[in-house]
Amino acid sequence: MRTAEARDWSYNGRVSGDAIELNEAAEPDSVDDPGDDVVDDVDDPGDDYVDVLDDGEPRILERSEHAVSRKGISASAVKVLYRLHRAGHRGYLVGGGVRDLMLGRQPKDFDIGTDARPAEIRRLFRNARIIGRRFRLAHIIFHDGVVEVATFRRAPDPEDQRGGPEAMLITSDNTFGTPREDAFRRDFTINALFYSIADFTVIDYVGGIDDLRAKLVRVIGDPDVRFREDPVRMMRACEFAGRLGFTIEKATQEGIERNREELRKAAPPRMTEELLQLLKSGRAGSSVQWMLELGVLEVLLPEALAMVRAAELGAGELGNVLPVLDAMAQEEEEVPDQVLMAAVLLPQVMLERYQREVKRQRWLDPGEFRKVVLATVEPFFERFAVPNLKKIQMVQALEGFHRLCEGDFSRNQRLRFAAKSYFDDALWLFELLVRATGEGHPELEQWKAAARPGRRREPRPEVRRPRPRRRRR
Numbered sequence: 001m002r003t004a005e006a007r008d009w010s011y012n013g014r015v016s017g018d019a020i021e022l023n024e025a026a027e028p029d030s031v032d033d034p035g036d037d038v039v040d041d042v043d044d045p046g047d048d049y050v051d052v053l054d055d056g057e058p059r060i061l062e063r064s065e066h067a068v069s070r071k072g073i074s075a076s077a078v079k080v081l082y083r084l085h086r087a088g089h090r091g092y093l094v095g096g097g098v099r100d101l102m103l104g105r106q107p108k109d110f111d112i113g114t115d116a117r118p119a120e121i122r123r124l125f126r127n128a129r130i131i132g133r134r135f136r137l138a139h140i141i142f143h144d145g146v147v148e149v150a151t152f153r154r155a156p157d158p159e160d161q162r163g164g165p166e167a168m169l170i171t172s173d174n175t176f177g178t179p180r181e182d183a184f185r186r187d188f189t190i191n192a193l194f195y196s197i198a199d200f201t202v203i204d205y206v207g208g209i210d211d212l213r214a215k216l217v218r219v220i221g222d223p224d225v226r227f228r229e230d231p232v233r234m235m236r237a238c239e240f241a242g243r244l245g246f247t248i249e250k251a252t253q254e255g256i257e258r259n260r261e262e263l264r265k266a267a268p269p270r271m272t273e274e275l276l277q278l279l280k281s282g283r284a285g286s287s288v289q290w291m292l293e294l295g296v297l298e299v300l301l302p303e304a305l306a307m308v309r310a311a312e313l314g315a316g317e318l319g320n321v322l323p324v325l326d327a328m329a330q331e332e333e334e335v336p337d338q339v340l341m342a343a344v345l346l347p348q349v350m351l352e353r354y355q356r357e358v359k360r361q362r363w364l365d366p367g368e369f370r371k372v373v374l375a376t377v378e379p380f381f382e383r384f385a386v387p388n389l390k391k392i393q394m395v396q397a398l399e400g401f402h403r404l405c406e407g408d409f410s411r412n413q414r415l416r417f418a419a420k421s422y423f424d425d426a427l428w429l430f431e432l433l434v435r436a437t438g439e440g441h442p443e444l445e446q447w448k449a450a451a452r453p454g455r456r457r458e459p460r461p462e463v464r465r466p467r468p469r470r471r472r473r
Contacts, residue, residue, distance in 0.1 A: 058204055060204070061202040061209065063200040073101075077112065080125070091112060092194040093195040093197070094113040094182075094193075095191050096191055098194065098195045103212065111147075111150065113150055114149060116151065128141075129141065136151075153182050154177025154184075155181070184206060186206075186220060189207050192206045226255075232267075234296055242278075261299060264299065276341075279341075303345050303376060310347055323436075325432070339425050343432055349376050393425060396421075400429075404429075414450040
């Protein structure tokens, strides 16, 4: 089993796997709206395969025992929680928002769980939109963002799935349930905590509080069943472990190793969404290291293995691509999606170019390099759902990067090339390589100078010619 002390792809040592203390409450919320007592009735027996809490009783942290406060929750989410509560419904902050607040982090978004059905939510909020087919939920639209509200759900009946009762892959997930059932159908214990707006308690049905303190990512239930139901959970386990500096629990690790081939059945749009989320997290290197060691990478993203092979061929600097991407994310640089995906493929493209040039004893011309790019991106496009425009942009960015690596550009040639539509994406990749290898800084500055505002040729504004008037007869 891999532990937190194992070698890390992109950092000198991983955050210690020792247990941590959750942030204790700094100041209690004033209970100005006590409302009804919404601590759940737990008579429902729940799922058979989950034995984290045999008696079914939730663990409840009172307000003085945790750090979750309304001050850390967006005003829009608090407004939604209170309106649900005052209408007689349960309204819980759920998922990653509770996890991050418990850890002293600021969540990026706030999701809400309720016993109100989608139609009831729509009647309560004029600014609500019901979305989704497999998973019906409401988006409450505010001027400062969107609050997602979902009705509590339970594990779907096997008969409702495409393929019948024997099929484990979830294709329908719209069966309403209780808060306890909703907690058990979530992916990991650390993501199954609820915060009640009625009495400011944190409710834990699955042992998530203990796993937060132990810095463990643990799947809820039987790992084999849960990973076959939704293979993307294996990718998410690695992402959470890398992003939070946690260790993946032993049984969860073993389940990932046994079921990694199931990732081939995952929906490409979800795979693409998770990949981009990982690359923007600022901890992609650590997450990909988990994928490498659990065998997920060779199924999900075999192109990234080029970063490992690069070291064997004496080009170990290419393995620094992910740390540089992480540094950019931590510096809050907004890298376009097409550049992020192209950056993951860049080491494979560079190694293939190197091997062909050694074999032919000459530099590859643009046409030959294009063949290298296409041979790399086409298998990637088969596994991930990439819009056609972004496919074109990725190919152009990689080809433009090749041109930027060539020397002997005059000042005018640089200015003309900087006017190309794909120049900015190519320049991102060039800067990424310079920062990864430590070489090429003078050339990078020259290209940046060519790209300065006022030095680039702006597209001509579209001029509409007046329509000819019809001659009257």
